[in-house]
Amino acid sequence: MFKIGEFSVLTSISIHMLRNYDKIGLLTPKYIDKSTGYRYYESNQLPIANQIVALKMMGFGLKEIAELQLQEMQIDNLEEILKNKIKVKEQEVKVIRKQLTQMENALKDLTTEKEQVLSIITKCIPDRKVASLRMKIKEFHEEGRLWKILGDECEKINIKFSDSNYSIAIQHEINFDENYIDVEVQRLVENTYEDTDIVKFYSIPSCEIASLIYQGGYSRLKDINLYMAKWITQNGLEICGPAFNIYYISPEHEVSEEKFITEVCFPVKKR
Incomplete structure:
Protein backbone atom coordinates (compact mmCIF):
# COMPACT_ATOMS: atom_id res chain seq x y z
CA MET A 1 0.00 0.00 0.00
CA PHE A 2 1.03 3.61 -0.60
CA LYS A 3 0.53 6.50 1.74
CA ILE A 4 -1.30 9.45 0.17
CA GLY A 5 1.98 11.39 -0.26
CA GLU A 6 3.62 8.49 -2.08
CA PHE A 7 0.56 7.92 -4.25
CA SER A 8 0.53 11.65 -5.07
CA VAL A 9 4.13 11.50 -6.33
CA LEU A 10 3.47 8.37 -8.42
CA THR A 11 0.32 9.76 -10.07
CA SER A 12 1.23 13.48 -10.27
CA ILE A 13 -2.07 14.20 -8.53
CA SER A 14 -1.74 16.63 -5.64
CA ILE A 15 -2.69 15.53 -2.13
CA HIS A 16 -5.35 18.22 -2.10
CA MET A 17 -6.90 16.81 -5.31
CA LEU A 18 -6.72 13.21 -4.03
CA ARG A 19 -8.69 14.29 -0.97
CA ASN A 20 -11.17 16.03 -3.25
CA TYR A 21 -11.49 12.88 -5.41
CA ASP A 22 -12.25 10.91 -2.26
CA LYS A 23 -14.87 13.46 -1.24
CA ILE A 24 -16.75 13.22 -4.57
CA GLY A 25 -16.36 9.44 -4.79
CA LEU A 26 -14.09 9.53 -7.83
CA LEU A 27 -11.05 7.77 -6.31
CA THR A 28 -11.38 6.60 -2.73
CA PRO A 29 -8.51 5.21 -0.62
CA LYS A 30 -8.51 1.45 -0.11
CA TYR A 31 -7.89 1.93 3.60
CA ILE A 32 -8.08 4.77 6.11
CA ASP A 33 -6.37 4.35 9.48
CA LYS A 34 -9.04 5.32 12.01
CA SER A 35 -6.53 6.31 14.67
CA THR A 36 -4.37 8.55 12.47
CA GLY A 37 -6.70 9.38 9.57
CA TYR A 38 -3.95 8.40 7.10
CA ARG A 39 -5.17 7.37 3.66
CA TYR A 40 -3.65 4.39 1.86
CA TYR A 41 -3.92 3.41 -1.81
CA GLU A 42 -3.14 0.13 -3.58
CA SER A 43 -1.16 -0.53 -6.77
CA ASN A 44 -4.27 -1.53 -8.69
CA GLN A 45 -5.56 2.04 -8.25
CA LEU A 46 -2.68 3.50 -10.28
CA PRO A 47 -4.29 2.74 -13.70
CA ILE A 48 -7.53 4.42 -12.55
CA ALA A 49 -5.58 7.46 -11.39
CA ASN A 50 -3.84 7.66 -14.77
CA GLN A 51 -7.18 7.42 -16.58
CA ILE A 52 -8.54 10.31 -14.50
CA VAL A 53 -5.52 12.46 -15.40
CA ALA A 54 -5.83 11.51 -19.10
CA LEU A 55 -9.56 12.33 -19.18
CA LYS A 56 -8.92 15.68 -17.47
CA MET A 57 -6.31 16.48 -20.13
CA MET A 58 -8.95 15.73 -22.81
CA GLY A 59 -11.30 18.26 -21.24
CA PHE A 60 -13.59 16.06 -19.16
CA GLY A 61 -14.83 17.63 -15.92
CA LEU A 62 -14.58 15.81 -12.60
CA LYS A 63 -18.35 15.30 -12.46
CA GLU A 64 -18.29 13.71 -15.93
CA ILE A 65 -15.40 11.44 -14.96
CA ALA A 66 -17.12 10.37 -11.74
CA GLU A 67 -20.25 9.45 -13.72
CA LEU A 68 -18.19 7.20 -16.00
CA GLN A 69 -17.50 4.81 -13.08
CA LEU A 70 -14.10 3.92 -14.52
CA GLN A 71 -13.61 0.73 -12.55
CA GLU A 72 -16.68 -0.85 -14.16
CA MET A 73 -16.31 0.94 -17.51
CA GLN A 74 -16.54 -1.22 -20.66
CA ILE A 75 -14.37 -0.31 -23.68
CA ASP A 76 -17.43 -0.11 -25.97
CA ASN A 77 -19.06 2.42 -23.64
CA LEU A 78 -15.88 4.48 -23.45
CA GLU A 79 -15.69 4.55 -27.25
CA GLU A 80 -19.18 6.02 -27.49
CA ILE A 81 -18.43 8.55 -24.74
CA LEU A 82 -15.28 9.71 -26.53
CA LYS A 83 -17.13 10.08 -29.84
CA ASN A 84 -19.75 12.26 -28.16
CA LYS A 85 -17.07 14.32 -26.41
CA ILE A 86 -15.31 14.89 -29.73
CA LYS A 87 -18.54 16.32 -31.18
CA VAL A 88 -18.89 18.66 -28.20
CA LYS A 89 -15.27 19.82 -28.50
CA GLU A 90 -15.62 20.35 -32.27
CA GLN A 91 -18.58 22.62 -31.60
CA GLU A 92 -16.56 24.49 -28.97
CA VAL A 93 -13.76 24.95 -31.52
CA LYS A 94 -16.25 26.48 -33.99
CA VAL A 95 -17.44 28.90 -31.33
CA ILE A 96 -13.86 29.83 -30.40
CA ARG A 97 -12.92 30.36 -34.06
CA LYS A 98 -15.93 32.65 -34.47
CA GLN A 99 -14.93 34.59 -31.35
CA LEU A 100 -11.35 34.92 -32.61
CA THR A 101 -12.59 36.24 -35.96
CA GLN A 102 -14.77 38.82 -34.19
CA MET A 103 -11.84 39.93 -32.02
CA GLU A 104 -9.47 40.15 -35.00
CA ASN A 105 -12.00 42.22 -36.97
CA ALA A 106 -12.59 44.48 -33.95
CA LEU A 107 -8.84 44.97 -33.58
CA LYS A 108 -8.54 46.04 -37.22
CA ASP A 109 -11.54 48.36 -36.93
CA LEU A 110 -10.18 50.13 -33.85
CA THR A 111 -8.11 52.40 -36.11
CA THR A 112 -11.09 53.72 -38.08
CA GLU A 113 -14.28 52.87 -36.19
CA LYS A 114 -13.35 53.42 -32.56
CA GLU A 115 -16.80 54.43 -31.37
CA GLN A 116 -18.66 51.51 -32.97
CA VAL A 117 -16.20 48.68 -32.19
CA LEU A 118 -17.47 46.30 -29.47
CA SER A 119 -20.95 47.85 -29.73
Whole structure:
Protein backbone atom coordinates (compact mmCIF):
# COMPACT_ATOMS: atom_id res chain seq x y z
CA MET A 1 0.00 0.00 0.00
CA PHE A 2 1.03 3.61 -0.60
CA LYS A 3 0.53 6.50 1.74
CA ILE A 4 -1.30 9.45 0.17
CA GLY A 5 1.98 11.39 -0.26
CA GLU A 6 3.62 8.49 -2.08
CA PHE A 7 0.56 7.92 -4.25
CA SER A 8 0.53 11.65 -5.07
CA VAL A 9 4.13 11.50 -6.33
CA LEU A 10 3.47 8.37 -8.42
CA THR A 11 0.32 9.76 -10.07
CA SER A 12 1.23 13.48 -10.27
CA ILE A 13 -2.07 14.20 -8.53
CA SER A 14 -1.74 16.63 -5.64
CA ILE A 15 -2.69 15.53 -2.13
CA HIS A 16 -5.35 18.22 -2.10
CA MET A 17 -6.90 16.81 -5.31
CA LEU A 18 -6.72 13.21 -4.03
CA ARG A 19 -8.69 14.29 -0.97
CA ASN A 20 -11.17 16.03 -3.25
CA TYR A 21 -11.49 12.88 -5.41
CA ASP A 22 -12.25 10.91 -2.26
CA LYS A 23 -14.87 13.46 -1.24
CA ILE A 24 -16.75 13.22 -4.57
CA GLY A 25 -16.36 9.44 -4.79
CA LEU A 26 -14.09 9.53 -7.83
CA LEU A 27 -11.05 7.77 -6.31
CA THR A 28 -11.38 6.60 -2.73
CA PRO A 29 -8.51 5.21 -0.62
CA LYS A 30 -8.51 1.45 -0.11
CA TYR A 31 -7.89 1.93 3.60
CA ILE A 32 -8.08 4.77 6.11
CA ASP A 33 -6.37 4.35 9.48
CA LYS A 34 -9.04 5.32 12.01
CA SER A 35 -6.53 6.31 14.67
CA THR A 36 -4.37 8.55 12.47
CA GLY A 37 -6.70 9.38 9.57
CA TYR A 38 -3.95 8.40 7.10
CA ARG A 39 -5.17 7.37 3.66
CA TYR A 40 -3.65 4.39 1.86
CA TYR A 41 -3.92 3.41 -1.81
CA GLU A 42 -3.14 0.13 -3.58
CA SER A 43 -1.16 -0.53 -6.77
CA ASN A 44 -4.27 -1.53 -8.69
CA GLN A 45 -5.56 2.04 -8.25
CA LEU A 46 -2.68 3.50 -10.28
CA PRO A 47 -4.29 2.74 -13.70
CA ILE A 48 -7.53 4.42 -12.55
CA ALA A 49 -5.58 7.46 -11.39
CA ASN A 50 -3.84 7.66 -14.77
CA GLN A 51 -7.18 7.42 -16.58
CA ILE A 52 -8.54 10.31 -14.50
CA VAL A 53 -5.52 12.46 -15.40
CA ALA A 54 -5.83 11.51 -19.10
CA LEU A 55 -9.56 12.33 -19.18
CA LYS A 56 -8.92 15.68 -17.47
CA MET A 57 -6.31 16.48 -20.13
CA MET A 58 -8.95 15.73 -22.81
CA GLY A 59 -11.30 18.26 -21.24
CA PHE A 60 -13.59 16.06 -19.16
CA GLY A 61 -14.83 17.63 -15.92
CA LEU A 62 -14.58 15.81 -12.60
CA LYS A 63 -18.35 15.30 -12.46
CA GLU A 64 -18.29 13.71 -15.93
CA ILE A 65 -15.40 11.44 -14.96
CA ALA A 66 -17.12 10.37 -11.74
CA GLU A 67 -20.25 9.45 -13.72
CA LEU A 68 -18.19 7.20 -16.00
CA GLN A 69 -17.50 4.81 -13.08
CA LEU A 70 -14.10 3.92 -14.52
CA GLN A 71 -13.61 0.73 -12.55
CA GLU A 72 -16.68 -0.85 -14.16
CA MET A 73 -16.31 0.94 -17.51
CA GLN A 74 -16.54 -1.22 -20.66
CA ILE A 75 -14.37 -0.31 -23.68
CA ASP A 76 -17.43 -0.11 -25.97
CA ASN A 77 -19.06 2.42 -23.64
CA LEU A 78 -15.88 4.48 -23.45
CA GLU A 79 -15.69 4.55 -27.25
CA GLU A 80 -19.18 6.02 -27.49
CA ILE A 81 -18.43 8.55 -24.74
CA LEU A 82 -15.28 9.71 -26.53
CA LYS A 83 -17.13 10.08 -29.84
CA ASN A 84 -19.75 12.26 -28.16
CA LYS A 85 -17.07 14.32 -26.41
CA ILE A 86 -15.31 14.89 -29.73
CA LYS A 87 -18.54 16.32 -31.18
CA VAL A 88 -18.89 18.66 -28.20
CA LYS A 89 -15.27 19.82 -28.50
CA GLU A 90 -15.62 20.35 -32.27
CA GLN A 91 -18.58 22.62 -31.60
CA GLU A 92 -16.56 24.49 -28.97
CA VAL A 93 -13.76 24.95 -31.52
CA LYS A 94 -16.25 26.48 -33.99
CA VAL A 95 -17.44 28.90 -31.33
CA ILE A 96 -13.86 29.83 -30.40
CA ARG A 97 -12.92 30.36 -34.06
CA LYS A 98 -15.93 32.65 -34.47
CA GLN A 99 -14.93 34.59 -31.35
CA LEU A 100 -11.35 34.92 -32.61
CA THR A 101 -12.59 36.24 -35.96
CA GLN A 102 -14.77 38.82 -34.19
CA MET A 103 -11.84 39.93 -32.02
CA GLU A 104 -9.47 40.15 -35.00
CA ASN A 105 -12.00 42.22 -36.97
CA ALA A 106 -12.59 44.48 -33.95
CA LEU A 107 -8.84 44.97 -33.58
CA LYS A 108 -8.54 46.04 -37.22
CA ASP A 109 -11.54 48.36 -36.93
CA LEU A 110 -10.18 50.13 -33.85
CA THR A 111 -8.11 52.40 -36.11
CA THR A 112 -11.09 53.72 -38.08
CA GLU A 113 -14.28 52.87 -36.19
CA LYS A 114 -13.35 53.42 -32.56
CA GLU A 115 -16.80 54.43 -31.37
CA GLN A 116 -18.66 51.51 -32.97
CA VAL A 117 -16.20 48.68 -32.19
CA LEU A 118 -17.47 46.30 -29.47
CA SER A 119 -20.95 47.85 -29.73
CA ILE A 120 -22.71 45.36 -32.05
CA ILE A 121 -24.50 42.30 -30.69
CA THR A 122 -27.02 39.82 -32.06
CA LYS A 123 -30.20 39.16 -30.13
CA CYS A 124 -33.83 38.17 -30.53
CA ILE A 125 -36.45 40.88 -30.14
CA PRO A 126 -39.88 39.68 -28.96
CA ASP A 127 -43.26 39.77 -30.68
CA ARG A 128 -44.90 43.16 -30.61
CA LYS A 129 -48.15 44.88 -31.57
CA VAL A 130 -47.81 48.22 -33.31
CA ALA A 131 -49.74 51.21 -34.56
CA SER A 132 -48.16 52.03 -37.92
CA LEU A 133 -48.08 54.92 -40.37
CA ARG A 134 -46.23 54.51 -43.68
CA MET A 135 -45.66 57.36 -46.12
CA LYS A 136 -43.18 58.62 -48.68
CA ILE A 137 -41.21 61.71 -47.76
CA LYS A 138 -38.60 63.75 -49.63
CA GLU A 139 -36.13 64.50 -46.80
CA PHE A 140 -35.12 62.53 -43.71
CA HIS A 141 -36.05 65.36 -41.34
CA GLU A 142 -39.66 65.08 -42.53
CA GLU A 143 -39.95 61.92 -40.44
CA GLY A 144 -40.93 64.18 -37.53
CA ARG A 145 -44.13 65.08 -39.41
CA LEU A 146 -45.06 61.39 -39.61
CA TRP A 147 -44.71 61.01 -35.86
CA LYS A 148 -47.06 63.94 -35.31
CA ILE A 149 -49.66 62.52 -37.69
CA LEU A 150 -49.45 59.10 -36.01
CA GLY A 151 -49.72 60.63 -32.52
CA ASP A 152 -52.66 62.88 -33.43
CA GLU A 153 -54.58 60.06 -35.13
CA CYS A 154 -54.06 57.64 -32.21
CA GLU A 155 -55.13 60.30 -29.72
CA LYS A 156 -58.24 60.97 -31.78
CA ILE A 157 -59.39 57.34 -31.53
CA ASN A 158 -58.14 56.87 -27.94
CA ILE A 159 -55.40 54.33 -28.61
CA LYS A 160 -53.49 53.10 -25.55
CA PHE A 161 -49.75 52.88 -26.18
CA SER A 162 -47.62 50.24 -24.48
CA ASP A 163 -45.76 51.08 -21.27
CA SER A 164 -42.57 50.41 -23.27
CA ASN A 165 -41.99 54.05 -24.13
CA TYR A 166 -40.07 53.86 -27.39
CA SER A 167 -40.73 54.35 -31.08
CA ILE A 168 -39.63 52.47 -34.21
CA ALA A 169 -38.89 53.83 -37.68
CA ILE A 170 -38.30 51.65 -40.77
CA GLN A 171 -36.82 52.93 -44.00
CA HIS A 172 -38.31 50.54 -46.54
CA GLU A 173 -36.75 52.24 -49.57
CA ILE A 174 -34.56 55.19 -50.44
CA ASN A 175 -35.19 56.09 -54.10
CA PHE A 176 -32.75 58.74 -55.29
CA ASP A 177 -34.05 58.67 -58.90
CA GLU A 178 -37.58 59.59 -57.96
CA ASN A 179 -36.50 61.58 -54.89
CA TYR A 180 -38.45 59.86 -52.12
CA ILE A 181 -37.90 57.87 -48.93
CA ASP A 182 -40.45 55.20 -48.03
CA VAL A 183 -40.71 55.42 -44.24
CA GLU A 184 -42.85 53.61 -41.70
CA VAL A 185 -43.17 54.84 -38.11
CA GLN A 186 -44.50 52.63 -35.35
CA ARG A 187 -45.58 52.91 -31.73
CA LEU A 188 -46.13 49.87 -29.53
CA VAL A 189 -49.71 49.24 -28.44
CA GLU A 190 -51.25 46.94 -25.83
CA ASN A 191 -54.18 45.66 -27.88
CA THR A 192 -55.30 45.03 -31.45
CA TYR A 193 -57.43 47.74 -33.04
CA GLU A 194 -59.34 48.27 -36.26
CA ASP A 195 -57.36 49.99 -39.03
CA THR A 196 -58.20 53.55 -39.96
CA ASP A 197 -57.62 55.29 -43.29
CA ILE A 198 -54.31 56.58 -41.91
CA VAL A 199 -53.11 54.16 -39.21
CA LYS A 200 -52.68 50.39 -39.55
CA PHE A 201 -52.50 47.99 -36.61
CA TYR A 202 -50.72 44.65 -36.80
CA SER A 203 -48.51 42.18 -34.96
CA ILE A 204 -44.83 41.65 -35.77
CA PRO A 205 -43.24 38.26 -34.98
CA SER A 206 -40.00 37.99 -33.07
CA CYS A 207 -36.82 38.05 -35.11
CA GLU A 208 -33.04 37.86 -34.78
CA ILE A 209 -31.28 41.19 -35.24
CA ALA A 210 -27.84 42.73 -35.25
CA SER A 211 -28.09 45.66 -32.85
CA LEU A 212 -26.05 48.73 -32.01
CA ILE A 213 -27.24 51.21 -29.37
CA TYR A 214 -25.58 54.60 -29.34
CA GLN A 215 -25.95 57.99 -27.70
CA GLY A 216 -25.87 61.10 -29.88
CA GLY A 217 -27.37 62.82 -32.89
CA TYR A 218 -28.82 61.28 -36.03
CA SER A 219 -26.00 62.58 -38.22
CA ARG A 220 -24.04 59.48 -37.16
CA LEU A 221 -26.62 57.08 -38.57
CA LYS A 222 -25.08 56.84 -42.05
CA ASP A 223 -21.64 55.77 -40.76
CA ILE A 224 -23.19 53.38 -38.25
CA ASN A 225 -25.33 51.73 -40.92
CA LEU A 226 -22.31 51.25 -43.19
CA TYR A 227 -20.22 49.78 -40.37
CA MET A 228 -23.01 47.42 -39.31
CA ALA A 229 -23.49 46.15 -42.86
CA LYS A 230 -19.76 45.34 -43.01
CA TRP A 231 -19.86 43.67 -39.57
CA ILE A 232 -22.83 41.49 -40.59
CA THR A 233 -20.95 40.21 -43.66
CA GLN A 234 -17.74 39.61 -41.70
CA ASN A 235 -19.58 37.49 -39.16
CA GLY A 236 -21.23 35.05 -41.55
CA LEU A 237 -24.67 36.66 -41.47
CA GLU A 238 -26.90 38.26 -44.06
CA ILE A 239 -29.56 40.95 -43.85
CA CYS A 240 -33.05 39.45 -44.24
CA GLY A 241 -35.35 42.43 -43.89
CA PRO A 242 -35.48 46.22 -43.82
CA ALA A 243 -33.34 47.93 -41.19
CA PHE A 244 -35.12 49.91 -38.51
CA ASN A 245 -34.29 52.33 -35.71
CA ILE A 246 -35.68 52.20 -32.20
CA TYR A 247 -35.78 55.61 -30.52
CA TYR A 248 -35.52 55.39 -26.73
CA ILE A 249 -34.72 59.06 -26.15
CA SER A 250 -35.67 61.26 -29.13
CA PRO A 251 -36.63 64.87 -29.85
CA GLU A 252 -40.00 63.96 -28.35
CA HIS A 253 -38.32 63.61 -24.94
CA GLU A 254 -35.12 65.66 -25.13
CA VAL A 255 -33.94 68.87 -26.85
CA SER A 256 -30.21 68.13 -26.79
CA GLU A 257 -29.33 65.63 -29.53
CA GLU A 258 -26.25 64.56 -27.58
CA LYS A 259 -28.64 62.86 -25.15
CA PHE A 260 -30.59 60.95 -27.81
CA ILE A 261 -30.47 57.14 -27.38
CA THR A 262 -31.04 55.17 -30.60
CA GLU A 263 -30.84 51.47 -31.41
CA VAL A 264 -29.99 50.62 -35.02
CA CYS A 265 -31.37 47.18 -35.94
CA PHE A 266 -30.79 44.89 -38.92
CA PRO A 267 -32.83 41.66 -39.18
CA VAL A 268 -30.27 38.91 -39.88
CA LYS A 269 -29.94 35.19 -40.52
CA LYS A 270 -27.00 32.85 -41.00
CA ARG A 271 -25.57 32.70 -44.50
